[in-house]
Amino acid sequence: xKKVAIGIDIGGTNTxxxxxxxxxxxxxxxxxxxxxxxxxxxxxxxxxxAISELIQxxxxxxxxxxxxxxxxxxxxxxxxxxxxxxxKGTVPFVEKFRRFFPSRPIRxxxxxxxxxxxxxxxxxxRGMQNFIVVTLGTGLxxxxxxxxxxxxxxxxxxxxxxxxxxxxTGRMCGCGRRGCLETCVSATGIKRTxxxxxxxxxxxxxxxxxxxxxxTAELIFCAAEKGDPLALEAFAYTGEQLGRALAxxxxxxxxxxxxxxxxxxxxxxYIFEPTGRHLxxxxxxxxxxxxxxxxxxxxxxxxxxxxxxxxxxxxxxADLIER
Amino acid sequence: xKKVAIGIDIGGTNTxxxxxxxxxxxxxxxxxxxxxxxxxxxxxxxxxxAISELIQxxxxxxxxxxxxxxxxxxxxxxxxxxxxxxxKGTVPFVEKFRRFFPSRPIRxxxxxxxxxxxxxxxxxxRGMQNFIVVTLGTGLxxxxxxxxxxxxxxxxxxxxxxxxxxxxTGRMCGCGRRGCLETCVSATGIKRTxxxxxxxxxxxxxxxxxxxxxxTAELIFCAAEKGDPLALEAFAYTGEQLGRALAxxxxxxxxxxxxxxxxxxxxxxYIFEPTGRHLxxxxxxxxxxxxxxxxxxxxxxxxxxxxxxxxxxxxxxADLIER
Numbered sequence: 001x002k003k004v005a006i007g008i009d010i011g012g013t014n015t016x017x018x019x020x021x022x023x024x025x026x027x028x029x030x031x032x033x034x035x036x037x038x039x040x041x042x043x044x045x046x047x048x049x050a051i052s053e054l055i056q057x058x059x060x061x062x063x064x065x066x067x068x069x070x071x072x073x074x075x076x077x078x079x080x081x082x083x084x085x086x087x088k089g090t091v092p093f094v095e096k097f098r099r100f101f102p103s104r105p106i107r108x109x110x111x112x113x114x115x116x117x118x119x120x121x122x123x124x125x126r127g128m129q130n131f132i133v134v135t136l137g138t139g140l141x142x143x144x145x146x147x148x149x150x151x152x153x154x155x156x157x158x159x160x161x162x163x164x165x166x167x168x169t170g171r172m173c174g175c176g177r178r179g180c181l182e183t184c185v186s187a188t189g190i191k192r193t194x195x196x197x198x199x200x201x202x203x204x205x206x207x208x209x210x211x212x213x214x215x216t217a218e219l220i221f222c223a224a225e226k227g228d229p230l231a232l233e234a235f236a237y238t239g240e241q242l243g244r245a246l247a248x249x250x251x252x253x254x255x256x257x258x259x260x261x262x263x264x265x266x267x268x269x270y271i272f273e274p275t276g277r278h279l280x281x282x283x284x285x286x287x288x289x290x291x292x293x294x295x296x297x298x299x300x301x302x303x304x305x306x307x308x309x310x311x312x313x314x315x316x317x318a319d320l321i322e323r
Numbered sequence: 324x325k326k327v328a329i330g331i332d333i334g335g336t337n338t339x340x341x342x343x344x345x346x347x348x349x350x351x352x353x354x355x356x357x358x359x360x361x362x363x364x365x366x367x368x369x370x371x372x373a374i375s376e377l378i379q380x381x382x383x384x385x386x387x388x389x390x391x392x393x394x395x396x397x398x399x400x401x402x403x404x405x406x407x408x409x410x411k412g413t414v415p416f417v418e419k420f421r422r423f424f425p426s427r428p429i430r431x432x433x434x435x436x437x438x439x440x441x442x443x444x445x446x447x448x449r450g451m452q453n454f455i456v457v458t459l460g461t462g463l464x465x466x467x468x469x470x471x472x473x474x475x476x477x478x479x480x481x482x483x484x485x486x487x488x489x490x491x492t493g494r495m496c497g498c499g500r501r502g503c504l505e506t507c508v509s510a511t512g513i514k515r516t517x518x519x520x521x522x523x524x525x526x527x528x529x530x531x532x533x534x535x536x537x538x539t540a541e542l543i544f545c546a547a548e549k550g551d552p553l554a555l556e557a558f559a560y561t562g563e564q565l566g567r568a569l570a571x572x573x574x575x576x577x578x579x580x581x582x583x584x585x586x587x588x589x590x591x592x593y594i595f596e597p598t599g600r601h602l603x604x605x606x607x608x609x610x611x612x613x614x615x616x617x618x619x620x621x622x623x624x625x626x627x628x629x630x631x632x633x634x635x636x637x638x639x640x641a642d643l644i645e646r
């Protein structure tokens with residue numbers, strides 16, 4: 001029987017799950033709706049059923065279940081006031097889910113922490129003890145590994161780089177404050193930057209024909225590829241803000257490498273070049289030339305499943321991991 | 324025989340050393356010159372001799388030797404390009420010192436990391452797994468404990484909060500960059516702030532009679548006690564900058580408490596009140612009301628010896644510590 005971990009990635013719309021071994025080989029995956037289950041018990045029942053059906057015909061032995069969810073509290077196994085999930089307040093997700101899998105470890109953390117563990121077990125951070133993973137999606141998430149362990153902090157909410165204040169009088173953030181990093185550095189952030197440039201500047205741009213709701217980071221990338229000056233400047237500004245913020249984060253955790261993951265990271269040189277340049281220019285001299293800025297080494301289509309499964313391998317199956 | 328640790332605090336002018344047990348009881352201390360020894364071998368010889376003389380008549384058994392020094396590299400046991408010490412380049416301090424104490428662990432780290440361990444073993448952080456110690460001296464140092472371990476990072480230089488950029492166009496820093504936190508928040512920083520206020524404002528102040536070289540943080544404190552408006556404002560500004568920077572640091576390491584240690588921290592309410600207020604006002608909502616801002620609980624006269632000794636207790640004598 002092949003030892004496997006079950007990874008579950010709970011998103012606002014759908015929940016994906018999959019079965020992988022310590023080397024990253026997949027043994028099937030599936031998905032169910034999240035939004036369609038206002039009742040958490042119904043959701044867990046159908047999720048557990050779908051997982052059981054998935055593994056019943058495979059020659060596998062599950063070592064444990066790793067879960068990624070927004071606002072997840074690793075220590076308590078709860079999901080707390082997640083704005084995009086249908087279940088309100090504090091949901092004791094792990095405790096409730098245990099009735100379906102009573103004899104296996106079940107662990108939960110947020111998406112960015114799962115991404116960091118995925119990078120460590122399956123990606124470019126193999127063998128690293130100190131690194132940062134920045135996930136650039138609708139918002140900006142981050143997971144820090146220090147001394148070979150996930151940095152969780154006192155209440156399990158460490159690694160919220162997206163809400164570092166870069167400008168106290170800056171853009172309004174969903175958290176109720178102003179000038180958080182993710183108001184500039186995220187898919188939404190670059191869109192806001194582009195709209196600010198459309199307002200400030202007079203250059204012609206194909207993006208002047210697109211509404212705020214229609215505009216996406218991908219469209220800005222396509223315009224940049226064609227040499228659109230405002231799209232190029234939006235990427236340059238995004239990278240500058242990210243590079244500066246990372247230079248400050250380096251001072252606190254002294255990482256060997258920083259990995260960029262997610263939608264914006266796919267823009268390649270447009271985001272990596274300015275980020276790397278401003279990171280380097282703003283580093284304390286002792287750190288210059290020493291911090292690697294890298295794209296994530298985890299295959300993107302599978303990253304959420306691999307990351308949540310890594311939560312199990314790191315804690316409960318360290319002996320099975322190929323280093 | 325009482326088990327003890329030897330703590331050594333290497334400063335630019337003098338080196339203090341002392342013998343303490345796991346409960347913090349002292350068994351003698353002494354000091355030798357640092358500045359008087361351009362040759363590291365002579366320095367180590369006389370330091371080892373002084374330590375041997377100190378312990379020879381005591382009923383003690385040294386468990387190990389902990390050393391605090393500027394620019395110390397924990398992993399390699401070296402002191403690297405310390406501007407205020409007489410020995411230039413990379414000094415393999417631990418390797419060289421081992422000839423005098425061949426059979427005991429010898430560990431070295433920077434002053435702020437030693438202060439953090441001192442707080443954990445002997446001070447207000449007893450029982451805490453996640454906290455920050457900020458040392459406010461001529462500069463600003465910081466030591467982070469996460470998950471019960473000192474945050475050291477990849478090259479051993481984690482926890483350099485003093486060089487976080489708070490204003491990219493701000494004051495020149497000794498590191499060659501601009502706007503580092505310690506250019507505002509330190510004994511030197513508050514002096515620079517006061518001089519800026521003397522230039523900007525027209526209010527009368529007794530501090531207008533004092534030269535830059537004569538001015539100290541203590542004189543600013545005394546003026547504040549008498550209601551001097553510029554001195555009060557200098558403290559308010561210092562606390563605001565510190566509070567804002569700490570709110571960002573909280574997002575990364577999620578500490579239970581933040582301890583302020585050193586000269587400026589002795590200014591009590593003048594520094595704690597604005598720091599606490601701006602910390603709280605700038606925290607992400609999830610952290611509000613949860614982060615304790617506290618004065619160090621380590622007796623100040625002894626703090627450097629206790630902190631460097633803690634380096635040994637934490638690593639080599641955990642079973643002897645009273646929790």
